[in-house]
Amino acid sequence: xxxxxxxxxxxxxxxxxxxxxxxxxxxxxxxxxxxxxxxxxxxxxxxxxxxxxxxxxxxxxxxxxxxxxxxxxxxxxxxxxxxxxxxxxxxxxxxxxxxxxxxxxxxxxxxxxxxxxxxxxxxxxxxxxxxxxxxxxxxxxxxxxxxxxxxxxxxxxxxxxxxxxxxxxxxxxxxxxxxxxxxxxxxxxxxxxxxxxxxxxxxxxxxxxxxxxxxxxxxxxxxxxxxxxxxxxxxxxxxxxxxxxxxxxxxxxxxxxxxxxxxxxxxxxxxxxxxxxxxxxxxxxxxxxxxxxxxxxxxxxxxxxxxxxxxxxxxxxxxxxxxxxxxxxxxxxxxxxx
Numbered sequence: 201x202x203x204x205x206x207x208x209x210x211x212x213x214x215x216x217x218x219x220x221x222x223x224x225x226x227x228x229x230x231x232x233x234x235x236x237x238x239x240x241x242x243x244x245x246x247x248x249x250x251x252x253x254x255x256x257x258x259x260x261x262x263x264x265x266x267x268x269x270x271x272x273x274x275x276x277x278x279x280x281x282x283x284x285x286x287x288x289x290x291x292x293x294x295x296x297x298x299x300x301x302x303x304x305x306x307x308x309x310x311x312x313x314x315x316x317x318x319x320x321x322x323x324x325x326x327x328x329x330x331x332x333x334x335x336x337x338x339x340x341x342x343x344x345x346x347x348x349x350x351x352x353x354x355x356x357x358x359x360x361x362x363x364x365x366x367x368x369x370x371x372x373x374x375x376x377x378x379x380x381x382x383x384x385x386x387x388x389x390x391x392x393x394x395x396x397x398x399x400x401x402x403x404x405x406x407x408x409x410x411x412x413x414x415x416x417x418x419x420x421x422x423x424x425x426x427x428x429x430x431x432x433x434x435x436x437x438x439x440x441x442x443x444x445x446x447x448x449x450x451x452x453x454x455x456x457x458x459x460x461x462x463x464x465x466x467x468x469x470x471x472x473x474x475x476x477x478x479x480x481x482x483x484x485x486x487x488x489x490x491x492x493x494x495x496x497x498x499x500x501x502x503x504x505x506x507x508x509x510x511x512x513x514x515x516x517x518x519x520x521x522x523x524x525x526x527x528x529x530x531x532x533x534x535x536x537x538x
Contacts, residue, residue: 202246263296272329286502310334346512368401384417384442428455472535489533
């Protein structure tokens with residue numbers, strides 16, 4: 201039996217283009233009449249038969265929706281539980297049936313996943329963890345169904361996000377208010393745009409206070425705790441471990457705690473550690489010492505994403521709509537208040 205992929209290959213167009221044309225939306229999406237005619241001709245020649253049972257999933261029925269949740273397949277998979285708990289809570293509060301499908305994709309390759317045929321079966325999608333390249337792709341295309349972005353902002357799509365610059369600035373002010381000016385950053389891969397905003401807010405705030413963070417104190421790690429262990433030990437061996445460290449994720453913070461324990465470095469006596477709380481609170485509350493952090497309210501963001509998407513599907517809310525969530529400052533033992 202022929203598929204949309206077969207038609208796309210024969211016609212020399214994308215799978216998404218074939219899907220749009222066969223769903224009768226070619227003119228609406230400004231696909232040329234010649235291309236539409238060629239696709240219909242090839243579909244006829246290949247004796248293509250639409251999967252009606254699958255198409256029914258996309259059909260909007262009263263109080264019943266099929267929703268996709270796109271999540272990147274990298275180290276952030278560990279945070280998926282917090283978000284889905286929020287989405288599940290909102291689904292149970294909605295007086296309707298919501299079918300949720302988690303769709304994995306590779307960072308920088310969102311386009312590849314988005315152009316498959318599966319999206320025609322969903323009423324709307326939530327997308328998380330996009331890189332700059334993924335955001336460029338999204339902003340360059342026209343998507344006919346509602347989209348909500350998780351902790352990203354776009355002029356084209358609705359989103360639930362935070363003031364991520366302020367998150368980093370808040371960490372900086374915490375140290376500055378204590379009179380700590382010798383600071384450093386353990387940072388993740390530079391392709392993560394939200395983390396770039398955290399670091400920019402942190403660095404700008406220190407610079408504006410007259411205490412710019414030296415470039416050599418900004419240490420790039422990969423996405424593992426072991427990378428933070430190696431980075432911390434290197435700083436210690438070179439006798440340039442700052443008095444205060446901003447770890448851009450609790451994954452890195454836990455690595456730093458372990459390294460300092462092995463080295464006999466006292467936290468917070470010798471160095472204070474402040475991080476961004478992404479994992480479950482228990483991981484950070486029961487660390488030794490417990491971690492001071494700005495906790496990302498992932499469960500709340502998940503709830504708001506689902507609620508906003510349903511409102512967009514039902515046309516109760518205009519697109520784009522931006523909903524903001526606030527980070528929660530939690531003071532642990534690794535960096536007490538002044």
